[in-house]
Amino acid sequence: MSGTGTPVVEATGVVKRYGPTVALADGSLAVRPGEVHALVGRNGAGKSTLVGVLTGLVEPDAGEVAFGGEPAPPTGDRAAWRALVACVYQHPSVVKDLSVAENLFLNRQPRGRFGLVSHARMRREAAELLESWSVPVDPGLPARELTVEQRQLVEIAGALSLGARFVILDEPTAQLESRAVQRLFGRVRALREQGVTFLFISHHLPEVYELCERVTVFRDARHVVTDTVAALDRERLVAAMVGEARGLVRAGADRPPVPDDAEPVLELTGVGVPGVVGPVDLVVRRGEVVGVAGSAAGGKRQLAEALAGLRPRTGRVAVAGRVVRPGSVRAALDAGLGYLPGDRDVDGFVSGLSVAENATMTIAHRLGPGQLVLPARRDAEARRVIAELDVRTTGPHQPVGELSGGNAQKVAMARALAGDPEVLVLVQPTAGVDVRAKESLLGAVDAQTRRRRGALLVSDELEDLRVCDRVVVLVGGRVVAEHPRGWDEGGLVARIEGIGEDHD
Incomplete structure (x- = not known):
């Protein structure tokens, strides 16, 4: 279960503009230790911009970001950011022409004699890393042969190996079938028990209720509400997202029957x-x-x-x-x-x-x-x-x-x-x-x-x-x-x- 101490990550009053466009007017979010926290909102609500800020890829114009109560590193210090936070996107970013092991140790390959890359050591350490996080993938397998589900798990394992214990999952289920979704959720729950905290972004609201403990809603580039999923039923959640009480999709509810003799x-x-x-x-x-x-x-x-x-x-x-x-x-x-x-x-x-x-x-x-x-x-x-x-x-x-x-x-x-x-x-x-x-x-x-x-x-x-x-x-x-x-x-x-x- 989630803790109640200092937030793993806290964004306060984050603002980001691109010329006349306000991408974020009030990007505020606090994720507690050990929880799976949902971030939802319509397209254009500011979620992607906030993810960019939380991963150090976007420098805000105003506001503050803190990890464990300490100010975020400078945006140019990529190593410091990777040790704090990782993001697994809808389209995994593994290099398809490299093996799983090579992806896990990209730009930090183990060295052997004469300073040369030791492939045997890299495969061995990759196998140990994957086993430690219960990721059942052959480290020698070419990344192009991985399923979307396997690529996501490899990316999560790689991020954890760098020290990060806060992982952002950005639409991770969009390309997964139902059984793969359940397996991914099982891994997320297991990792949470091992002390990993997640921010889960999804347009599929039933997943929020299945996996997450708290949810934050953004609308029109602003924070609207944060509450437990138990306290925020679907009607209220949708209303917070769209700005008015609206049900879920019911298009075509009054479609006339198609004649049996239709062409x-x-x-x-x-x-x-x-x-x-x-x-x-x-x-x-x-x-x-x-x-x-x-x-x-x-x-x-x-x-x-x-x-x-x-x-x-x-x-x-x-x-x-x-x-x-x-x-x-x-x-x-x-x-x-x-x-x-x-x-x-x-x-x-x-x-x-x-x-x-x-x-x-x-x-x-x-x-x-x-x-x-x-x-x-x-x-x-x-x-x-x-x-x-x-x-x-x-x-x-x-x-x-x-x-x-x-x-x-x-x-x-x-x-x-x-x-x-x-x-x-x-x-x-x-x-x-x-x-x-x-x-x-x-x-x-x-x-x-x-x-x-x-x-x-x-x-x-x-x-x-x-x-x-x-x-x-x-x-x-x-x-x-x-x-x-x-x-x-x-x-x-x-x-x-x-x-x-x-x-x-």
Whole structure:
């Protein structure tokens, strides 16, 4: 349990400005020894800026930061900061071309005779380090072969080896399936018992109630409230985050039933992804949203990528009756398939390009004669989608990298819609976005499919799947169950985890 002594870290009145933009107006936070403390807030609330301050990467314009009651080191003293605090990000920062041991001892490799790096000693000390923190990973394994879960544990072990006993977990579960999340939580609890303190940042509120003891809410770059999770129920927590009492996402609650004779817009017949999925038979009708649930090993993301032409596949895929050639992104686009990838930071957009360039990337060939793109036509299309999806931006020329996560995801959604597709294939459409962005994005899915499209929505988030007209469960690459709208949460989760029977 958490202590009540001097806070492990305390930020008081931290202010940070970037020109006219106030990134933090009152960044105040106190984390007690031995606790798992949650930090939540909408995208743009100031969480990332505070993390930068707490890790010594951002120098505040005003305010104070103390560790164990002592002032924080100068921002240039990286060794002092690493001995106090570590941050494990949503996208682990291990060097993929190096081994686990080489990552653990990066820039501090053990030396042997003549001052040369001793690889044998490094592997031995890495094995001892991993064993001491109960991280079951081979130190000789190339980092590129690690799962996201393993990379995070390796980063935590490396941070602890430097002396840090305060670890920030920044959206650590965004890319993990449910069993991996539970394993990570088990390691966090075990490390807490060994004296490690955690700051846990997540947009997935149920995780806050499962793992954390206290929670701090930021809104509009300011500290709003800190309380125990037991005293702050979900309605109050959401109200603190958004500034008004609002429920969690319920987009599409009044969707009309899809007629049984509605035209198919996506037909899968014997579709497989070699070694992962198949065969899968599935039909999405016009006006219908079909959810795909399952564990990370179930193959749902690989199936979506194969439909978009990003992976080889077998079987027949047809969009509005048009057979799609496998393994071709252009063939999928031309057939009328719009695709939203699961990782916006890697595949969803180019951060250095503008909102207009990103939103129209898939239809650039339509925006002018020959190979030319007419800027006026591109900007007009961008303004249309900015208005339609309520993208908070200064205009079509703003770089997407400057937007909050929720608004960047809306730009990725705009790209999927740009070609006026017959069917949308959406992977994790609300991953890493706040509650208002969730409502907006799922509301867009609801609105777009009520008109004339269909959608295949792949997600680990039960809140996402509530918008669906039905949900199929993929286990071991095969459809094992179908749940109609109004499904029971316990029954759906049981089938995803491969236990129990269909409770619907």
